[in-house]
Amino acid sequence: MGRTLAEKVWDDHVVARAEGEPDLLFIDLHLVHEVTSPQAFDGLRAAGRGVRRPDLTLVTEDHNIPTIDIDRPIADPVSAEQVRVVRRNAEEFGLRIFSMGDRENGIVHVVGPQLGLTQPGMTVVCGDSHTSTHGAFGALAFGIGTSEVEHVLATQTLPLKPFKTMAINVEGALPAGVTAKDVILAIIAKIGTGGGQGYVLEYRGEAIRSLSMEGRMTICNMSIEAGARAGMIAPDETTFAYLKDRPHAPKGADWDAAVAYWRTLVTDDDATFDAEVTIDATTLTPYVTWGTNPGQGLPLSASVPSPADATDEVAKVAIERALDYMGLTPGTPLRDINVDMVFVGSCTNGRIEDLRAAADVLRGRHVADGVHMLVVPGSVKVREQAIAEGLDQVFVDAGADWRYAGCSMCLAMNPDKVPSGKRAASTSNRNFEGRQGPGSRTHLVSPQVAAATAVAGHLASPADLEG
Amino acid sequence: MEKFVSFTGVAAPLRRSNVDTDQIVPAEYLKRVTRTGFADGCFASWRKDPGFVLNQPAYREAQVLVAGPDFGTGSSREHAVWALQDYGFKAVISSRFADIFRGNSAKTGLVTAIVEQDGIEQLWKLIEANPGVAVTVDLEHRVVRCESVTLPFEIDDYTRWRLMEGLDDIGLSLRHADAIDAYEARRPAFKPTTLAG
Numbered sequence: 001m002g003r004t005l006a007e008k009v010w011d012d013h014v015v016a017r018a019e020g021e022p023d024l025l026f027i028d029l030h031l032v033h034e035v036t037s038p039q040a041f042d043g044l045r046a047a048g049r050g051v052r053r054p055d056l057t058l059v060t061e062d063h064n065i066p067t068i069d070i071d072r073p074i075a076d077p078v079s080a081e082q083v084r085v086v087r088r089n090a091e092e093f094g095l096r097i098f099s100m101g102d103r104e105n106g107i108v109h110v111v112g113p114q115l116g117l118t119q120p121g122m123t124v125v126c127g128d129s130h131t132s133t134h135g136a137f138g139a140l141a142f143g144i145g146t147s148e149v150e151h152v153l154a155t156q157t158l159p160l161k162p163f164k165t166m167a168i169n170v171e172g173a174l175p176a177g178v179t180a181k182d183v184i185l186a187i188i189a190k191i192g193t194g195g196g197q198g199y200v201l202e203y204r205g206e207a208i209r210s211l212s213m214e215g216r217m218t219i220c221n222m223s224i225e226a227g228a229r230a231g232m233i234a235p236d237e238t239t240f241a242y243l244k245d246r247p248h249a250p251k252g253a254d255w256d257a258a259v260a261y262w263r264t265l266v267t268d269d270d271a272t273f274d275a276e277v278t279i280d281a282t283t284l285t286p287y288v289t290w291g292t293n294p295g296q297g298l299p300l301s302a303s304v305p306s307p308a309d310a311t312d313e314v315a316k317v318a319i320e321r322a323l324d325y326m327g328l329t330p331g332t333p334l335r336d337i338n339v340d341m342v343f344v345g346s347c348t349n350g351r352i353e354d355l356r357a358a359a360d361v362l363r364g365r366h367v368a369d370g371v372h373m374l375v376v377p378g379s380v381k382v383r384e385q386a387i388a389e390g391l392d393q394v395f396v397d398a399g400a401d402w403r404y405a406g407c408s409m410c411l412a413m414n415p416d417k418v419p420s421g422k423r424a425a426s427t428s429n430r431n432f433e434g435r436q437g438p439g440s441r442t443h444l445v446s447p448q449v450a451a452a453t454a455v456a457g458h459l460a461s462p463a464d465l466e467g
Numbered sequence: 468m469e470k471f472v473s474f475t476g477v478a479a480p481l482r483r484s485n486v487d488t489d490q491i492v493p494a495e496y497l498k499r500v501t502r503t504g505f506a507d508g509c510f511a512s513w514r515k516d517p518g519f520v521l522n523q524p525a526y527r528e529a530q531v532l533v534a535g536p537d538f539g540t541g542s543s544r545e546h547a548v549w550a551l552q553d554y555g556f557k558a559v560i561s562s563r564f565a566d567i568f569r570g571n572s573a574k575t576g577l578v579t580a581i582v583e584q585d586g587i588e589q590l591w592k593l594i595e596a597n598p599g600v601a602v603t604v605d606l607e608h609r610v611v612r613c614e615s616v617t618l619p620f621e622i623d624d625y626t627r628w629r630l631m632e633g634l635d636d637i638g639l640s641l642r643h644a645d646a647i648d649a650y651e652a653r654r655p656a657f658k659p660t661t662l663a664g
């Protein structure tokens with residue numbers, strides 16, 4: 001019987017298999033950041049163990065680092081301590097680290113792909129749930145806990161229980177103005193935040209095939225928001241073209257051998273998925289979230305839902321609670337919701353293409369009075385590229401706040417926070433209560449909608465700004 | 468991790484049920500960057516009460532905890548196990564444990580022995596009648612002994628084996644060191660490394 005993409009990658013990494021025990025899988029790439037790694041290194045030290053494969057391990061600083069005054073000491077003591085510790089650990093265990101200020105520094109999930117380190121058919125792990133991003137290349141990539149970080153450091157393997165597979169077919173062509181972010185928000189709204197639990201998702205169909213690698217990363221990034229541990233997209237010419245000549249991509253004969261292997265990484269025609277979901281791409285429009293989980297999203301043209309629309313008591317209470325936290329009234333058109341802040345950035349939408357899309361909307365326009373727009377590139381390289389293309393000037397001219405790279409307002413571990421009670425349109429991935437700062441209210445949007453919202457002062461799409 | 472075959476030590480009676488991981492180690496301790504040194508976090512809020520069992524001289528050095536049902540519920544933080552171990556506990560005895568807590572315990576060598584609630588009551592009485600009395604947790608024979616009383620306890624074969632062998636998760640995987648070597652030897656040359664240049 002045929003196998004799915006995920007099963008092929010899994011099978012190619014089995015180190016040991018025994019009845020009644022989880023498979024032991026080899027890990028091709030282990031990405032490490034400052035928040036979830038300290039105890040893992042401490043555990044190694046306590047047990048007298050070392051890092052088995054420093055050459056398959058890469059460390060970055062991203063969650064805590066400030067996006068202004070990056071040449072000064074970090075003010076917050078907890079953040080400063082985590083950064084200090086990760087540097088010491090990298091040095092002690094001989095690991096390559098991209099520290100704040102380094103030209104290669106950036107959000108862990110932006111850095112791996114931009115270096116060409118994330119490749120089809122690899123297993124990629126990181127102590128971070130948005131590791132699913134790397135699945136855009138046809139890699140099996142997922143987040144792990146701190147004790148698993150220690151495990152991978154020590155053994156370069158992980159014992160893993162089998163997963164189920166789910167096909168997400170996005171059929172037909174995407175209408176103009178509809179982005180990858182809209183697609184994934186629509187998928188999560190359809191299957192729910194628990195819909196992917198226990199599954200590895202494979203995104204398929206014409207709409208997915210037509211996306212750039214940046215768009216595919218946006219989709220796979222939010223697989224975790226649907227409850228799935230990983231999401232994947234089969235590699236194709238778009239993938240190969242993106243990887244060619246990147247610093248860590250194979251070269252010469254290795255490139256040819258790699259591409260030949262990568263071409264085998266597709267789900268066989270006679271393979272079966274444990275579940276399938278189909279979405280009609282042609283009906284999609286810009287999506288925004290109105291509530292406090294990523295599944296609470298609607299087309300921008302819709303209105304705030306009412307608890308009375310709920311089908312059961314649990315859903316009713318969930319809507320009530322979300323509306324209360326978000327300070328919204330049922331029936332309000334989503335376009336009438338005013339925002340105080342706009343955030344463009346994160347591992348979901350902080351890549352060069354995202355900045356270009358936001359800049360295209362802002363060019364010749366100005367951010368509305370009273371709105372603070374923050375643009376935070378996903379990595380130093382993205383920042384340099386944006387500057388080379390003159391995007392920084394577009395942002396500054398439009399009155400936006402152009403910053404250095406990092407996770408920033410995505411989770412507000414650094415000083416970039418949405419103040420309590422204030423409302424943000426954000427290109428990040430989580431609209432949980434307090435995610436962007438205590439009391440913050442978040443609407444998840446695409447970079448295009450974020451920029452248009454900044455100009456209009458209320459949730460809006462670029463089309464709303466015309467005429 | 469150390470092998471655990473049988474252990475004898477002072478036992479403390481914790482007459483509370485539903486001891487959640489927030490009580491075992493409060494959230495403020497999660498910001499730490501170390502893997503050890505959580506002893507002060509162990510039951511930190513309860514220990515502020517001078518009457519709390521671990522503040523009584525006879526139990527201060529306790530290494531076996533005899534607790535009420537549903538021990539270790541709540542958030543899945545691994546720090547809860549670390550805190551108990553750093554305090555000095557080698558084993559916890561209860562009639563019911565939260566699954567995740569129990570799994571986390573097995574990973575780092577803390578024995579969680581399931582004894583029926585009748586047995587727990589017997590142990591509490593014996594200990595309180597004679598504070599500082601030793602309790603033996605005999606993993607090999609799956610029994611708890613205190614003075615003249617011997618109580619059977621439950622623990623699954625696999626967990627018992629790994630605790631007796633002193634195998635943490637990493638140790639378990641390293642039994643396959645040869646297979647890992649062999650896998651590495653056959654990995655394709657085109658796979659990338661993170662090294663510069």
Ligand code: SF4
Nearest residue numbers: 130346347407410411
């Ligand atoms: S940008 Fe946000 S979601 Fe992505 S790694 Fe950083 S904190 Fe996590």
